[in-house]
Amino acid sequence: MFGMRINAAVLVGASLCATSVAVAQPARISDGVVKIGVLTDMSSIFSDIGGKGSVVAAQMAVDDFGGKVLGAPIQIVSADHQNKTDVAGTIARGWFDNQKVDIIQDALPSSVALAVSNLGKLKHKIVIASGAGTTRLSNEDCSPYTVQYSYDTYAFAANTVKAMTNGGENSWYFLTVDYALGASLEKDATEALAAVGGKLVGKAKHPINSPDLSSYLLQAQSSGAKVIGLANAGADTVNAIKTARDFGINAPGKQKLAALHMFISDIHSLGLPAAQGMTLTTAFYWDRDEETRKWSKRFFEKTKHMPTLVHAGVYSSTVHYLKAVQAAQTDDSDAVMAKMREMPVNDFFAKNGKIRPDGLMAHDMYLVEVKRPQESKQPWDYYKIKSVIPASEAFRPLGASTCPLVKK
Numbered sequence: 001m002f003g004m005r006i007n008a009a010v011l012v013g014a015s016l017c018a019t020s021v022a023v024a025q026p027a028r029i030s031d032g033v034v035k036i037g038v039l040t041d042m043s044s045i046f047s048d049i050g051g052k053g054s055v056v057a058a059q060m061a062v063d064d065f066g067g068k069v070l071g072a073p074i075q076i077v078s079a080d081h082q083n084k085t086d087v088a089g090t091i092a093r094g095w096f097d098n099q100k101v102d103i104i105q106d107a108l109p110s111s112v113a114l115a116v117s118n119l120g121k122l123k124h125k126i127v128i129a130s131g132a133g134t135t136r137l138s139n140e141d142c143s144p145y146t147v148q149y150s151y152d153t154y155a156f157a158a159n160t161v162k163a164m165t166n167g168g169e170n171s172w173y174f175l176t177v178d179y180a181l182g183a184s185l186e187k188d189a190t191e192a193l194a195a196v197g198g199k200l201v202g203k204a205k206h207p208i209n210s211p212d213l214s215s216y217l218l219q220a221q222s223s224g225a226k227v228i229g230l231a232n233a234g235a236d237t238v239n240a241i242k243t244a245r246d247f248g249i250n251a252p253g254k255q256k257l258a259a260l261h262m263f264i265s266d267i268h269s270l271g272l273p274a275a276q277g278m279t280l281t282t283a284f285y286w287d288r289d290e291e292t293r294k295w296s297k298r299f300f301e302k303t304k305h306m307p308t309l310v311h312a313g314v315y316s317s318t319v320h321y322l323k324a325v326q327a328a329q330t331d332d333s334d335a336v337m338a339k340m341r342e343m344p345v346n347d348f349f350a351k352n353g354k355i356r357p358d359g360l361m362a363h364d365m366y367l368v369e370v371k372r373p374q375e376s377k378q379p380w381d382y383y384k385i386k387s388v389i390p391a392s393e394a395f396r397p398l399g400a401s402t403c404p405l406v407k408k
Helices: 003-022 051-065 085-097 109-123 155-164 180-195 214-222 234-246 264-270 290-303 308-328 331-342
Strands: 034-040 072-080 105-107 128-129 147-149 173-179 200-207 227-231 256-259 279-282 365-370 383-389
Touching: 003 331, 034 051, 034 085, 034 308, 051 105, 051 308, 085 173, 085 279, 105 290, 105 308, 109 128, 109 147, 109 180, 128 173, 128 331, 155 180, 155 227, 155 256, 155 279, 155 365, 173 180, 173 214, 180 200, 180 227, 200 214, 200 383, 214 227, 214 234, 227 234, 234 256, 234 264, 279 383, 290 308, 308 331, 308 383
Parallel strands: 034 072, 034 105, 105 128, 128 147, 173 200, 173 227, 227 256
Antiparallel strands: 279 365, 365 383
């Protein structure tokens, strides 16, 4: 009888210990480290948009977070995919399989993001596409592990087209770069044009990183369209605008240019005399308010240039990811993604931003006009914010998404 009491006491004690251990279960960080891989273009036509600035932004986020999460160190690794999808795929696979990278960040341009997103889906690894615009990422090619954070081509193209067409610039010609991003821009712009009663006069495709766009622009000029919409990016956009200026396009009283995918780094490369008066849509402007100025000046001290919306998005999304790891008490991808969707984004980049079921982070966008040289008061003082486009209007409605993760 006495032995039975001892056994019972032992069992009760063991049960209490087990319960205590379960309650005090330590946070689970695989491999004892949280590793973030910044995969970007550091040497080709998108290097100013993302590039080394994205690595700096991610490191700033880690440093501001304290360098650790749940007691585990946070590490940044980075690589240049040279704007080659096969190179990007090889790097991403090696990171996931051999270097135990937890998430891949930036992933611009769209062709790279699509490939890396598919790999992340296969490996159950998170991909934050801060630098990629194609709407395929949140539609037919959506993934439960991919977040399209900063912008998409719908937000850029549709909002610019609607604003200009409603203002009387109602006939368009599209000059489109021949790859995934260009196709998305042209599609979204064409649908927006039709929705507001505009007219598509013509369109043409050009190769990526094309050295001479003269023949394409002469064709667009002869079309008689009121607006030539540039559905390209990076150096291609800069090259097109410089060439258009030589032909008298975008001069007062002449055809207008609309950049459907433009960043402040492009304006800086062009200079205000060439870019002045252009209308575009952006997700971020460094001089919007005191919060954006404070962070951007810190970024400038490290890079000697103001951040693009991609750089700001990399910082914001990295912090959001780390907060989700902390809240989930693990770096397990499914648990972290659940927390990322659950928590709103409230920082200098976005207010009340929300990751939708299709993976798109919906937030306010800004319609801006490029200042004239005489209006600019200091270096990088390039934009006049014409209007704030609410998140509910800035992006394609969730009900129109073709992502299979969206419950109809």
